[in-house]
Amino acid sequence: MSGERTVGTACVIGGSFAGLLVARVLADHVGRVVVLERDDRDHGPLPRPSVPQGRHGHFLQPAGLDLLEGWFPGLTASAVALGAELASPGRHQLYADGVPVDFPDVTMLIASRPFLEHQIYRRVRALPNVEFRRARAGGLRFRGDAVDGVALRPVEDGGGEHPEQVLAADVVVDATGRNSPLFRWLGQAGFPVPAVLRHPVNIGYTTALFARRHTAGGPGVVCALDQFVTSEPSRVGGDRPAGAAVYAVEGNLWQLVVMAYGRDRRQVTIDELRALAAALPEVFREAARGRPVGEIARYFYRAGVYRPVVDAASFPTGLLAVGDSVASFDPIRGQGMYSVARQASIIAEFMAGGGNLATGSRDCIQARDAVVGELWAETEGALDLG
Numbered sequence: 367m368s369g370e371r372t373v374g375t376a377c378v379i380g381g382s383f384a385g386l387l388v389a390r391v392l393a394d395h396v397g398r399v400v401v402l403e404r405d406d407r408d409h410g411p412l413p414r415p416s417v418p419q420g421r422h423g424h425f426l427q428p429a430g431l432d433l434l435e436g437w438f439p440g441l442t443a444s445a446v447a448l449g450a451e452l453a454s455p456g457r458h459q460l461y462a463d464g465v466p467v468d469f470p471d472v473t474m475l476i477a478s479r480p481f482l483e484h485q486i487y488r489r490v491r492a493l494p495n496v497e498f499r500r501a502r503a504g505g506l507r508f509r510g511d512a513v514d515g516v517a518l519r520p521v522e523d524g525g526g527e528h529p530e531q532v533l534a535a536d537v538v539v540d541a542t543g544r545n546s547p548l549f550r551w552l553g554q555a556g557f558p559v560p561a562v563l564r565h566p567v568n569i570g571y572t573t574a575l576f577a578r579r580h581t582a583g584g585p586g587v588v589c590a591l592d593q594f595v596t597s598e599p600s601r602v603g604g605d606r607p608a609g610a611a612v613y614a615v616e617g618n619l620w621q622l623v624v625m626a627y628g629r630d631r632r633q634v635t636i637d638e639l640r641a642l643a644a645a646l647p648e649v650f651r652e653a654a655r656g657r658p659v660g661e662i663a664r665y666f667y668r669a670g671v672y673r674p675v676v677d678a679a680s681f682p683t684g685l686l687a688v689g690d691s692v693a694s695f696d697p698i699r700g701q702g703m704y705s706v707a708r709q710a711s712i713i714a715e716f717m718a719g720g721g722n723l724a725t726g727s728r729d730c731i732q733a734r735d736a737v738v739g740e741l742w743a744e745t746e747g748a749l750d751l752g
């Protein structure tokens with residue numbers, strides 16, 4: 367931890383993957399970090415209403431796991447002790463239309479998204495200078511061109527909201543995800559509103575859980591992705607089938623995920639999923655042989671979103687965004703959580719180098735956008751898509 371605290375209070379809006387990681391890195395340099403999250407954060411490792419994608423398989427890139435281990439030493443080992451799997455070479459497999467293809471010799475942590483997020487939450491909540499408040503942020507307060515607070519309404523357990531309050535803060539970090547209200551709030555306060563870039567994706571996710579017949583920690587493949595390169599549309603119902611993935615997650619469950627581009631939003635049944643799995647490699651067939659657990663989850667992802675700050679000089683000081691609020695990518699690429707972690711690491715590097723986020727946030731935003739812009743260009747193909 368750094369000896370000198372350059373900022374008094376930082377407020378992080380959103381206590382999901384991005385909010386948790388940024389709270390962790392801020393805690394090293396900021397006197398007090400207040401995380402505002404509208405969902406109940408103490409409900410355990412379960413999907414949350416505001417993060418519906420949490421019901422679907424989340425692949426964490428190895429570089430993202432390395433960053434997490436740096437902030438939370440021992441996270442991987444403790445996750446495995448609690449039922450997550452380590453997919454070392456030989457335990458993960460990539461296919462193209464059922465034919466094995468080479469995949470880098472990496473080791474990955476395989477767990478559900480709510481489980482991973484909960485392990486991180488427990489660790490961040492234990493930090494002495496981080497506090498969590500169940501509240502919905504409704505806008506920002508400014509003094510001149512500097513942010514100096516957040517308007518919020520505390521949320522009760524039943525979902526009811528209390529009258530508005532203002533939390534004074536020297537730094538505000540928006541981590542509200544892909545539907546971020548940040549640019550709207552800026553417009554309401556009279557600041558220029560930067561352009562938002564969007565790229566059509568239109569991918570549907572269908573996920574089902576099946577009881578795993580073999581105990582966790584045993585041999586065999588625990589994670590596989592089959593990319594459908596030449597498959598017929600009828601195979602999964604979408605206009606353009608994309609692939610299927612299977613993950614051995616905690617709780618001795620298989621998470622079977624089917625992805626298809628197009629506008630078909632028909633509910634897929636267990637029998638259809640089983641029929642699909644029957645035509646896939648053995649690990650998919652094995653997963654679908656188990657007893658179905660819970661409901662089938664569907665998610666439709668319409669478009670990638672990127673909110674770069676092109677004119678940093680007209681952006682308020684002390685204010686920045688992180689995570690999907692900045693950029694959200696076609697989920698099939700498994701970029702999201704890595705992008706979040708990389709953005710948090712840029713903030714960490716900025717502060718470790720002596721940067722003060724209350725006064726120098728614009729420099730930090732430029733460093734962030736240099737990295738996120740590259741990820742966006744890689745995944746979406748261009749930077750100027752309207």
Ligand SMILES: Cc1cc2nc3c(=O)[nH]c(=O)nc-3n(C[C@H](O)[C@H](O)[C@H](O)COP(=O)(O)OP(=O)(O)OC[C@H]3O[C@@H](n4cnc5c(N)ncnc54)[C@H](O)[C@@H]3O)c2cc1C
Binds near residue numbers: 383404425543571
């Ligand atoms: C179907 C699907 C599959 C995906 N698969 C993968 C994958 O395999 N690998 C991968 O790396 N990524 C994947 N992603 C992307 C990943 O889910 C996101 O990148 C990640 O969740 C971003 O985290 P975040 O904290 O920025 O936003 P979110 O997780 O969306 O969280 C935003 C948080 O802000 C809170 N919030 C919002 N507004 C307010 C407010 N006004 N006041 C208080 N709180 C507020 C919400 O309650 C929520 O908790 C997938 C995404 C989708 C849609």
